[in-house]
Amino acid sequence: MNQSNGALKDILRKEGLRYTNQRQSIWDEIRSNHDHRDAEDIYISIRNNGVNVSRATVYRTIDVLVKNRFVRKMDLGEGRFRYEPRLDDKHHDHMVCEETGDIIEYFNQELEDLQEKIANEFGYTVVRHVHQLFVKPLKK
Amino acid sequence: MNQSNGALKDILRKEGLRYTNQRQSIWDEIRSNHDHRDAEDIYISIRNNGVNVSRATVYRTIDVLVKNRFVRKMDLGEGRFRYEPRLDDKHHDHMVCEETGDIIEYFNQELEDLQEKIANEFGYTVVRHVHQLFVKPLKK
DNA sequence: TTCCTTATTGAGAATGAGTCTCACAGGTAA
DNA sequence: TTACCTGTGAGACTCATTCTCAATAAGGAA
Structure with missing residues (x-):
């Protein structure tokens, strides 16, 4: 298990949440790509990797990741949000x-x-x- | 007719649009209040003044007013837009x-x-x- | 391990701001 | 007046996101 997986487990424990395959897959997908993607893009990518996860779970998990500063949520005025991983967590x-x-x-x-x-x-x-x-x- | 009404007629003419009661009422309502209101608030206020206008017309007219810098549209990340009149048009x-x-x-x-x-x-x-x-x- | 309690999930319904459609109303030009 | 538009209202529609709820799966207890 690498550091990032461990960190995910830690924040889930801290939040009183269970560690699940879906949550890991969603964080892995966001982490794998530094682009500024929207929820649908992330959802499609996970499905394309053969992991079966629902949109609802993607949105729910993103909320947890945003709350715990694993992911940054941004509104560029397009009518939907975009997300980026905060791997080094340097503000920009x-x-x-x-x-x-x-x-x-x-x-x-x-x-x-x-x-x-x-x-x-x-x-x-x-x-x-x-x-x-x-x-x-x-x-x- | 005051200056603002004249200005509204001018921009409607410039845009090749007709001057209508609805358009005047919508601009009057936005102009009457310096708050940062959303489209629904503006719509309700106009109806409460006894003017019959539809949501569609409110949205359509706001677009014209925004395009012609009578109104500023802002996104405070709340999932809907807010609007303010640009009476003196000073940027802030x-x-x-x-x-x-x-x-x-x-x-x-x-x-x-x-x-x-x-x-x-x-x-x-x-x-x-x-x-x-x-x-x-x-x-x- | 197996059981048990509860959190999590998926599918699709619901929501809500904003846009679109279309038949009708009202101006405009000749 | 006619013929032709443009503007409007009502409600259908869109689309991102959230909610609902029955089924599923963590994970601690025994």
Whole structure:
């Protein structure tokens, strides 16, 4: 058993949940691909691997994985959510090219600090944030 | 006729659309309230004012108003959109207090500039952005 | 191991925001 | 007035996600 499987068992135990083949398969599938996929894509991929799992279970398991920071759920305004594994768990935001659909990950400490500063000015502290840049290529 | 009604007629003409009571009522309703309301709230308010209009027309008209920058459409990750009138059309982003649900509007030029700088570093220019801070009150 | 209790699952129904369809109403142009 | 559109309302439809509930399978106890 590798570390990731062990970690999955740990969080399931912590949550008082049982370790099942379906839960392992779903985490394995998400973990296997760093793309920003939606639930249906993930569901289809698991089925294509010959594992029989239902959509309901995919959604239910993703919730657990998101809650325990194994997976990040993001809303790019498309009417459905996308998910990515948080293997190294380094925070980043997303830039979406409106011409190609490419999703670029970026992190900028100055931006993080500025957000907190802005919130502070209003008497708040940032709990989480959504920062997405919809961009197009610079003309050369 | 006040300026805003005239402006509505102008954009309808520009779009090759007719000026109708329903379209005027929908814009009046959105304009009357600076809250960040969803389509259903707006629909109910119009009906409560005794104006008979359908949900379909509310959605269709909001699209026209959004396209012509009379209304801003925003996605706070709640599974439905919220709308606000753009009376002065000054850009701002939103901060949502997770304890009270309050929505605070803010604008920060440094943040705007930083976003563009980040996009440039990846060879892009920003077309639009989504920036939302989910916050909680600072302890005193 | 076998049993027993309970959590989990799958299939499909339900939900809910938003969109589409289409017959009818109301303007518009000639 | 006629002929022709566009706009509207009612409700069907879509699609991602959630819910329901009977059947199944963990996993602790004996």
